[in-house]
Amino acid sequence: MSDTGHTVKSYAEEMQSLNDDLIKMGSLTESQLADAMEAVIKLDKESVDKIVQNDSKINALRAAIDNQITTVLVKRAPMAVDLRITISTMKISHDLERIGDLAKSVAKKVTPLPIDLPDELVNSLRRLGDLVQKQLKDVLDAYLNNSKDKAIEIWRKDEQVDDLTNLAMNEVANYLQKDKKNLEMATHLLFVTKNIERAGDHITNIAESLYYLIEGEYLEGARPKGKPIDS
Amino acid sequence: MELKNSNIKIKSKNLNVYYGNKQALHNINLEINNKEVTALIGPSGCGKSTFIRCINRMNDTIDICRVDGSIEIDGKEVNDKNVDVVTLREKIGMVFQKPNPFPKSIYDNIAYGPTIHGIGEKKDEMDKIVETSLKKAALWDEVKDRLNEPGTGLSGGQQQRLCIARALSVNPEVILMDEPCSALDPIATAKIEELIDDLKKSYTIVIVTHSMAQAVRVSQKTGFFHLGKIIEVDTTEKIFKNPANKMTQDYITGRFG
Numbered sequence: 001m002s003d004t005g006h007t008v009k010s011y012a013e014e015m016q017s018l019n020d021d022l023i024k025m026g027s028l029t030e031s032q033l034a035d036a037m038e039a040v041i042k043l044d045k046e047s048v049d050k051i052v053q054n055d056s057k058i059n060a061l062r063a064a065i066d067n068q069i070t071t072v073l074v075k076r077a078p079m080a081v082d083l084r085i086t087i088s089t090m091k092i093s094h095d096l097e098r099i100g101d102l103a104k105s106v107a108k109k110v111t112p113l114p115i116d117l118p119d120e121l122v123n124s125l126r127r128l129g130d131l132v133q134k135q136l137k138d139v140l141d142a143y144l145n146n147s148k149d150k151a152i153e154i155w156r157k158d159e160q161v162d163d164l165t166n167l168a169m170n171e172v173a174n175y176l177q178k179d180k181k182n183l184e185m186a187t188h189l190l191f192v193t194k195n196i197e198r199a200g201d202h203i204t205n206i207a208e209s210l211y212y213l214i215e216g217e218y219l220e221g222a223r224p225k226g227k228p229i230d231s
Numbered sequence: 232m233e234l235k236n237s238n239i240k241i242k243s244k245n246l247n248v249y250y251g252n253k254q255a256l257h258n259i260n261l262e263i264n265n266k267e268v269t270a271l272i273g274p275s276g277c278g279k280s281t282f283i284r285c286i287n288r289m290n291d292t293i294d295i296c297r298v299d300g301s302i303e304i305d306g307k308e309v310n311d312k313n314v315d316v317v318t319l320r321e322k323i324g325m326v327f328q329k330p331n332p333f334p335k336s337i338y339d340n341i342a343y344g345p346t347i348h349g350i351g352e353k354k355d356e357m358d359k360i361v362e363t364s365l366k367k368a369a370l371w372d373e374v375k376d377r378l379n380e381p382g383t384g385l386s387g388g389q390q391q392r393l394c395i396a397r398a399l400s401v402n403p404e405v406i407l408m409d410e411p412c413s414a415l416d417p418i419a420t421a422k423i424e425e426l427i428d429d430l431k432k433s434y435t436i437v438i439v440t441h442s443m444a445q446a447v448r449v450s451q452k453t454g455f456f457h458l459g460k461i462i463e464v465d466t467t468e469k470i471f472k473n474p475a476n477k478m479t480q481d482y483i484t485g486r487f488g
Contacts (some may be wrong), residue, residue, distance in 0.1 A: 005486040077444055079483040080472050216473025 002229040014072055015082065018065060018089050022175045023098075025061040026140040029096045029103070032058065033136060033199060036103035037129035040192060041122055043115045050193045051107040058100035065093040081216075088213035092143070095209070097201040099136065102202075103161045109195075121175060121189060124168040128196050131157075131164055136205045139210065148214040155219060161200035240265035240405065240435040241286060244435065246300035248281050248290065255281045257459045258300070263452075268427060268436045270446035270467065273456035274487065279439045282456070283407045285309070285321040288316050304405070321348055323400025328410040330390030332382030332397070337374050340393055341365065342383040342395055344401040368396035369426050395426065406430065408438040412445065424449050433434020443483055447471050455479045 006012040032054055039047045063183040069090050072078060072125045078086050135154055142150035169190065241263040248450040256278045258433075263269045271279040281290070288309060290296040302309045309319065340363045342351070351357035360367050361378070365371040370392040374385070382393050391411060398406055408427075412420040427436060427449045440446050446453055447467060454464040455476070463476040474480045482488050 005481070007485050007487060011485065076485075079447075080474055080480045082484045083472060190243055 002027050005006040011076055014068065014076070015085060018068055018085070021061055021068070022089050023064050023140075023144070025058060025065070025093060025096050026143070028054070028058050028061065029100050030133070030136055030140065032100050033103045033133055036107040037126075037133060037196075039107050039110045040113075041126050041129070043110060043117060045110055048107050048110050052104055055100050058097055060096040062093045065089060074202065084213045084216060088209040089167070091209040092206050095205045099199045099202045102199045106195050109192045112184075112188055114185060117185075121168075121171050124164070124171045125189075125192065125196070126151055128161070128164040128168050128193065130201045131161055132159060132196050132203065134181040135161065135200060139203050139206045142207070143210055146214060148211055151207040151210040151214070152219070155204055155211070158200055158204040161197060164202075165193060235265040238265045239263065240304065241437075242301075242303045242306075243282070243285070244301040244303075245283075246298070248278070248285060249297045250293070253294040255459050256285075256415055259461050261454055261461055261464060263435060263437055266431060266433070267433050267452060268431050268450040270450035271437065271439045271452045271456060272441070272443065272446050272482070273462075275441075276484070277456040278459040279454075279456045280409050281459075283325075283409060283437050283439060286405065286407060287320050287325060288314075289325070291316060309364060317348075322403055323402045323405040323407060324395075324401070324403040325407045326391065326394050326398055326409070326411045330387060330394050330411050330414070332385070332390050332393050334381065335366075336379045336385060337382050337385070337393060338378040340397050340399045344397060348356060348401055350401065364400040365393075367399050367430070368392045369422065369429070370396055375424050380463070382416055388422055391415060391419065391423060392426065395423075395430075399430075404436065405435045405437070408436065410441060413441065420445070420468060443471065455482060457482070 006015070024213060032051065035051050035054075038044065039051060067084055072086055074083070135157060139154050140152060140155060141147075171191045172186050172193065175181050175189075208219050211217075239262045241261075243259050243261045244310070245255055246261075247254065259278075259282060271282065272437065273279050284303050284457040285298055286304070286309065292299055297308060299311070304322070308314070313397045333343060335343070338361055340358050341364050345351040345357065345360050351360045362371060365374060370389060373389060374393075382390065385393060391414075395406070395411075409412075412423050415423065424445065430436060438446075438449060450467045452464065453467045454469040455462045455474075455478075457478060463470065463474060463479045465475070469475075470479060471483060474483065
């Protein structure tokens with residue numbers, strides 16, 4: 001997304017810095033989500049504190065981006081593609097920050113979970129987590145390559161995230177039905193599942209912002225929705 | 232917002248302008264809607280002022296200037312030999328970059344136009360024209376107690392509004408503004424922009440401006456000129472959010488040359 005064509009060099013530098021910070025933020029968020037998923041799958045309680053602490057780095061970058069954007073708006077009154085970059089960067093950084101928050105929440109749920117969680121539950125979470133991580137990686141690549149086709153593809157793929165979420169929720173519901181004593185654990189797992197799905201929604205938002213940045217138009221039509229599964 | 236194609240006030244077709252051997256405008260095809268503000272933007276020397284000067288035939292005053300092609304107002308050819316230029320300019324007021332009031336009283340600045348066009352011969356009629364014109368230009372309250380003082384004694388922003396009032400005094404249909412705020416401070420500029428918003432209800436306005444922000448604020452349609460050609464015309468919103476032409480984008484985002 002970088003561009004150095006501005007007559008005023010400092011303007012180009014400001015836009016470049018926004019781009020650099022957003023990429024940095026994307027990469028941190030990607031690691032954070034990967035770490036949180038790994039902690040859940042491996043039920044690694046040791047890593048939780050570190051993941052929780054790392055969230056502040058993402059928050060700090062978002063604050064820095066917000067600040068830079070305010071400066072660009074007041075100094076440059078950006079137009080056309082610069083306006084779209086500015087607006088989209090602000091929106092994308094907010095979605096990344098929310099994904100970071102959700103990863104943190106996922107990690108925090110590892111602490112109360114038992115280490116002998118049934119395989120089918122772990123597997124369904126892994127499938128969902130893998131897909132959402134792939135979606136995040138893809139949307140960040142699409143941003144780097146300025147690819148609207150990829151943005152559309154990712155946007156459409158959220159349907160699969162919804163489907164896997166429903167499956168995982170079903171697994172948890174079955175688990176709960178087996179023994180009501182599982183209630184507390186099941187509640188934690190439902191939160192984990194829902195948080196991963198919400199991260200997927202923010203990725204869809206990023207795909208929409210990216211599409212607007214490139215095309216200057218909004219992605220049309222209702223968001224694809226996964227099929228609900230009756231438990 | 233879609234471009235309105237009906238309701239066209241001014242239409243140029245294959246308009247070419249030459250200053251001696253130099254061609255200043257190339258095949259300009261542009262439609263200006265009635266009771267709307269059209270902004271013309273582009274780098275210095277791109278032909279936007281030359282274009283608006285074709286609308287009221289101000290280029291006639293330049294000996295070496297030659298115009299061909301067509302420019303119509305309400306479907307009538309402006310360049311037709313039978314057109315009376317004085318009547319044409321009564322219909323089309325013009326405001327320039329630098330306020331240029333006559334070295335006369337505020338009252339006489341307004342009364343001058345109607346007098347030469349034979350309007351308002353009775354004192355009370357002329358008083359009414361002066362008051363109405365100054366009110367329309369949002370200047371009346373500031374000058375009503377000193378109408379006999381010289382117009383040149385007003386502040387820059389007031390002088391510019393006096394010039395707008397002077398243009399309005401002969402009941403024009405079109406107002407051409409050639410960078411009307413470039414010599415004004417932000418407060419005076421805001422007053423002119425507020426006035427433009429108000430005037431567009433009754434008049435067709437064409438404004439040449441170097442301020443992108445001003446074009447966005449005041450106009451509904453924007454045309455981008457470059458090297459004597461019109462590169463892109465669209466709704467102002469489209470031009471400044473998502474222009475179709477790369478040259479337009481480069482110009483408005485400051486990536487030119």
